[in-house]
Amino acid sequence: MSLFEYAPAPESRSIVELAPSYGLFIDGEFGEAKDTFKTINPADEQVLAEVALAGPEDVDRAVAAARRAFESWSALPGSERAKYLFRIARILQERSRELAVLESLDNGKPIKESRDVDLPLVAAHFFYYAGWADKLKYAGLGPDPRPLGVAGQVIPWNFPLLMLAWKIAPALATGNTVVLKPAETTPLSALFFADVCRQADLPPGVVNIVTGAGDTGRYLVEHPDVNKVAFTGSTEVGRQIARSVAGTGKKLTLELGGKAANIVFDDAPIDQAVEGIVNGIFFNQGHVCCAGSRLLVQESIASSLLDALKRRMATLRVGDPLDKNTDIGAINSRAQLDRITELSEIGAGEGAERWSPPCELPDRGFWFAPTIFTGVTQAHRIAREEIFGPVLSVLTFRTPAEAVEKANNTPYGLSAGIWSEKGSRILAVADQLRAGVVWANTFNKFDPTSPFGGYKESGYGREGGRHGLEAYLA
Known part of the structure; x- marks a missing residue:
């Protein structure tokens, strides 16, 4: 093909x-x-x-x-x-x-x-x-x-x-x-x-x-x-x-700031969740305070979801912001690019596995390829600090209680996402998350009639x- x-x-x-x-x-x-x-x-x-x-x-x-x-x-x-x-x-x-x-x-x-x-x-x-x-x-x-x-x-x-x-x-x-x-x-x-x-x-x-x-x-x-x-x-x-x-x-x-958890349960619609994950972290180059920068995936589907996510990331187009085909534009400044680069290098140095799709970055300007880290623990800096760029940290969980505990284990409390086909599970988990905005089977959706804001830091x-x-x- x-x-x-x-x-x-x-x-x-x-x-x-x-x-x-x-x-x-x-x-x-x-x-x-x-x-x-x-x-x-x-x-x-x-x-x-x-x-x-x-x-x-x-x-x-x-x-x-x-x-x-x-x-x-x-x-x-x-x-x-x-x-x-x-x-x-x-x-x-x-x-x-x-x-x-x-x-x-x-x-x-x-x-x-x-x-x-x-x-x-x-x-x-x-x-x-x-x-x-x-x-x-x-x-x-x-x-x-x-x-x-x-x-x-x-x-x-x-x-x-x-x-x-x-x-x-x-x-x-x-x-x-x-x-x-x-x-x-x-x-x-x-x-x-x-x-x-x-x-x-x-x-x-x-x-x-x-x-x-x-x-x-x-x-x-x-x-x-x-x-x-x-x-x-x-x-x-x-x-x-x-x-x-x-x-x-x-x-x-x-x-x-924020360090939002995007939680994917084993009964989630995988293709829909992948689109939500991509929108959650790569929208606006990850320059989003409520970005879903921590992906929490139920252990039983982690492998298949990551395969689907990598396939989707391979189709993202990085380049000229004025090109109507571009998915990921330029990093806003040299200072922000330096911070994203530094924290990504720290993540790799601490033992997380780094992956980016093959993509050719322009010679001039401030660019960073969409990146995911697997094998991340809550002790890693990339799981704790706001990177504010197109970098996703992937963690796994086994039970809803573990997902909630990991999601709330952050000084931030701005947003979160939940992916599941069970409405009762979504409502039960959302009620336990300390986040000002919780999206269900979507992410980064805004409306002037809905209040937005956070807790803690x-x-x-x-x-x-x-x-x-x-x-x-x-």
Whole structure:
């Protein structure tokens, strides 16, 4: 039997116009900062644009603009705020092709994920929270819910625009104003969103975008005139933020790391489970906080499932993120590639067996082949630490009780997956897992109506759904 060869099917870069440089978006206008930095395409290491690096004075101006805008924005009837959110959602849909290309250029994720997953969810979040804007008193959060004030929001590089939507949509719907800092390696879609806000005639100062690195985020989080802090990112930085906010009266939500268990029982539909495993760990190059990075397989089917998984992995296409046939794109940065490489080498050094399908990686850019480790124990670092890349650790179990014990043996508690044909088994096991989200016979499925968040070192607070309103209301 001969295999069909896939011809390249690249999306055009000309769909989106990149400016040579971008300023800070404060009080409805773009302005310069004293310093700048460059953002690059991780697929070829070429500079995409020069971006402003916000300092303390810039953050002061952004927070002051948000504070001024808060008085009038919070006084608007919810139905009026909803009109702006609906307008933003529609513009995002109209310009989704531009944004998908921009996201893949700046982040490295495959265009089919940006186009078919990220952008539809981004618009859906704004539509969903627009619907809540005039119904807050029916959300079960008290008879007279009031906005907090200025929200300082810091988002990561793995889902730049989607994390922006998770943060900004509920904040605006509840009457708050926003200062948002995108990740330094992926600032472009947030700056594009600033233009969307202007196109939607959003009042100046309601949304402000300050770009920069960790220090910029720290200035924002520690600013005395910020009432609410929302952070998505690493557990280490989350701890620092929690310490800096403690005792200040600021409301805080943290969505941090994860080391999710994807549990496959002996009665699971194998082919369906394999697709779920692949989606759970190789989606977005494994740059997913809730990725199913620990595969727990019942011992009796481990061999047959691994054979099927390896066959499926051999069909994954790694390469140009703008090629519509690409399954796995570029790693977001050199620093992240170095961490993935280091932990993978440690895994092999500790005795786990490493396997990757034959694949030719591009000469330029940041690339890592999809990888699985077998013979993994809970003592291995690759089973305990978040790798945040396309690396899967495989462990086995014999009984449901052992599966639960191994799944919960982690400092994290963000997500989990269960594969079984028995609904009673799924419900019984899910009830024992200490994870904020448990998927049954699927993985990495998101919906704006469903709350998302974790336990333990995966943070606290929920985003999405009615629960996502609570963090922005007094």
